[in-house]
Amino acid sequence: MFIDKSMTKDVIAVSPQMSILEARDIMVQKGIRHLPVVSEGDILVGILTDRDLRAAMPSVILSEAEKADGVKRLAGITVQDIMTADPVTVSPAQTLEDALLLMERHKVGAFPVVDLDGRLRGIISVRDLMRAFVTVLGLRTPGVLIGIVVDDKLGQMKKIVDAISELGVSFGSVLVARVWEEGKRAVFPYLLTNNVARVKKHLLEKGFTLLDPMEWCLDQVPKK
Amino acid sequence: MKKTGILYDERFLLHKTGEGHPEIPERLTVIMGAIEESGLISKMVSIPVTAAKMRWIEKVHSPKYIHRFEEACMLDLGELGDPDNHICPMTYDTALLAVGGILNAIDMLMEGKIDNAFCAVRPPGHHAEMMDAYGFCFFNNVAIAARYLQLQWNVARIMIIDFDVHHGNGTQHIFEQDPEVFYYSIHEHPSFAYPGTGREFEKGSGPGLGMTLNSTVLPGQGDEEYKTKITQDLIPAFEQFKPDVVLVSAGFDAHAADDMSDILLSTEGFSWMMEQICRMTDLYAAGRLISVLEGGYCLDVLPELLKNHVEILLGLKKLHTETEKESPCLLINR
Ligand SMILES: [Zn+2]
Numbered sequence: 001m002f003i004d005k006s007m008t009k010d011v012i013a014v015s016p017q018m019s020i021l022e023a024r025d026i027m028v029q030k031g032i033r034h035l036p037v038v039s040e041g042d043i044l045v046g047i048l049t050d051r052d053l054r055a056a057m058p059s060v061i062l063s064e065a066e067k068a069d070g071v072k073r074l075a076g077i078t079v080q081d082i083m084t085a086d087p088v089t090v091s092p093a094q095t096l097e098d099a100l101l102l103m104e105r106h107k108v109g110a111f112p113v114v115d116l117d118g119r120l121r122g123i124i125s126v127r128d129l130m131r132a133f134v135t136v137l138g139l140r141t142p143g144v145l146i147g148i149v150v151d152d153k154l155g156q157m158k159k160i161v162d163a164i165s166e167l168g169v170s171f172g173s174v175l176v177a178r179v180w181e182e183g184k185r186a187v188f189p190y191l192l193t194n195n196v197a198r199v200k201k202h203l204l205e206k207g208f209t210l211l212d213p214m215e216w217c218l219d220q221v222p223k224k
Numbered sequence: 225m226k227k228t229g230i231l232y233d234e235r236f237l238l239h240k241t242g243e244g245h246p247e248i249p250e251r252l253t254v255i256m257g258a259i260e261e262s263g264l265i266s267k268m269v270s271i272p273v274t275a276a277k278m279r280w281i282e283k284v285h286s287p288k289y290i291h292r293f294e295e296a297c298m299l300d301l302g303e304l305g306d307p308d309n310h311i312c313p314m315t316y317d318t319a320l321l322a323v324g325g326i327l328n329a330i331d332m333l334m335e336g337k338i339d340n341a342f343c344a345v346r347p348p349g350h351h352a353e354m355m356d357a358y359g360f361c362f363f364n365n366v367a368i369a370a371r372y373l374q375l376q377w378n379v380a381r382i383m384i385i386d387f388d389v390h391h392g393n394g395t396q397h398i399f400e401q402d403p404e405v406f407y408y409s410i411h412e413h414p415s416f417a418y419p420g421t422g423r424e425f426e427k428g429s430g431p432g433l434g435m436t437l438n439s440t441v442l443p444g445q446g447d448e449e450y451k452t453k454i455t456q457d458l459i460p461a462f463e464q465f466k467p468d469v470v471l472v473s474a475g476f477d478a479h480a481a482d483d484m485s486d487i488l489l490s491t492e493g494f495s496w497m498m499e500q501i502c503r504m505t506d507l508y509a510a511g512r513l514i515s516v517l518e519g520g521y522c523l524d525v526l527p528e529l530l531k532n533h534v535e536i537l538l539g540l541k542k543l544h545t546e547t548e549k550e551s552p553c554l555l556i557n558r
Binding site: 058167198 | 417418486
């Protein structure tokens with residue numbers, strides 16, 4: 001799953017010399033929160049975020065006169081004065097998992113995607129990742145999630161898949177909560193069927209333990 | 225007593241789904257058995273069954289899909305789309321008869337020959353999308369009925385109330401942008417139940433924004449939660465929308481004894497809900513209501529549930545009066 005398959009390609013970028021008032025208007029009009037900043041030849045030099053802009057704007061607690069004065073001064077400030085230079089970037093050949101982990105680490109909502117020459121190729125944001133994961137979870141296809149708890153040992157998943165496949169039911173996705181309780185895992189298959197009663201009955205007959213839906217959880221701390 | 229129509233035909237049994245499938249012909253035979261044994265049938269008006277004309281099916285489903293369905297039955301392919309949707313060579317004809325019968329019920333309703341009706345049909349309809357069969361459904365019976373009311377009878381405001389325990393994804397999607405059709409559904413929360421749609425933030429779109437309303441119920445909940453949601457969500461929506469005709473997608477799989485869901489609605493809970501729907505329909509839509517069977521798979525409880533359902537339509541069951549202490553509007557304004 002490479003980033004270039006899920007990133008936004010027709011990205012709006014601005015020049016370092018643009019006035020920050022103009023940059024703000026672009027963000028507001030296009031409803032975006034990250035503007036990559038490029039010099040000639042689409043070489044990425046920084047990123048301007050809505051947070052950078054807000055920090056530069058006159059505060060609401062200022063008086064009207066002070067604000068008017070502030071706005072006048074802002075007109076002279078350019079993007080390069082307030083942008084984040086040398087932002088964290090990713091390459092089109094990195095993966096969605098890379099992007100997800102980097103977002104968690106750096107606590108940012110988007111990365112410019114640049115090629116080996118430093119040229120801007122796109123942007124990958126939380127929004128792009130969410131869209132990809134909504135699709136991969138199968139949430140756009142009619143189906144139903146069930147929860148099964150199994151011993152944390154090899155071969156359990158095969159048994160579940162075999163038991164469900166015997167009924168001719170197909171899988172939309174499978175989630176696994178590795179940390180359930182000591183020695184246990186919770187498996188959540190998303191099944192493309194309305195006939196969930198039959199699946200549950202079959203699994204119980206095969207000796208599986210089904211989880212009470214009100215107990216379902218993906219990342220709880222281990223129960224002692 | 226009301227003039228209540230009953231739609232049933234032995235040909236509805238010809239759609240066979242095979243072993244291990246819950247949507248079986250016996251559902252209808254136990255339901256009709258109860259309506260006959262209790263003597264209710266003699267108080268009802270029989271609705272003729274004819275195959276629906278293609279032009280009405282095409283008001284909802286794409287010709288390509290209709291053709292695919294017909295062909296799959298002719299070739300006896302065994303299933304259509306998902307393996308859930310078992311078919312036999314008679315499924316297509318049965319589905320056409322079900323829709324045709326419902327359209328006949330609408331004619332009789334609009335001509336004043338009946339006050340309301342219960343349609344004991346198979347296959348069910350509310351999961352069927354414009355171009356796909358889902359969840360045992362092939363033609364979206366209620367959706368086609370609503371289009372027929374709009375186009376043949378110029379009915380301006382139609383309300384669809386869907387109390388099947390599963391969300392009616394097909395019906396919602398078909399009318400998502402239609403400001404003249406209000407879709408209300410109460411069902412098990414989509415994170416726990418098929419088909420995974422019908423979240424409370426789905427409210428319609430474009431000109432139909434605000435004309436879709438979903439009440440979701442968590443696993444293990446029952447009568448109390450249904451009373452709260454119907455009172456807080458459905459009743460104010462009904463009062464505001466003021467429908468001319470009400471269509472009910474009547475599914476009985478929310479019953480505690482039905483293992484298709486984790487919802488624990490009681491037999492009395494079903495009666496209470498239907499009484500509210502009929503009371504509101506009397507108030508705002510001159511009682512004009514067509515109830516169409518959707519799901520409900522527990523053969524032990526279907527007889528009593530449907531006997532009660534029909535008695536309420538006939539007006540034989542004493543209707544609960546306006547919520548005793550406070551009006552529903554006060555409840556939501558708090
Ligand atoms: Zn159902």
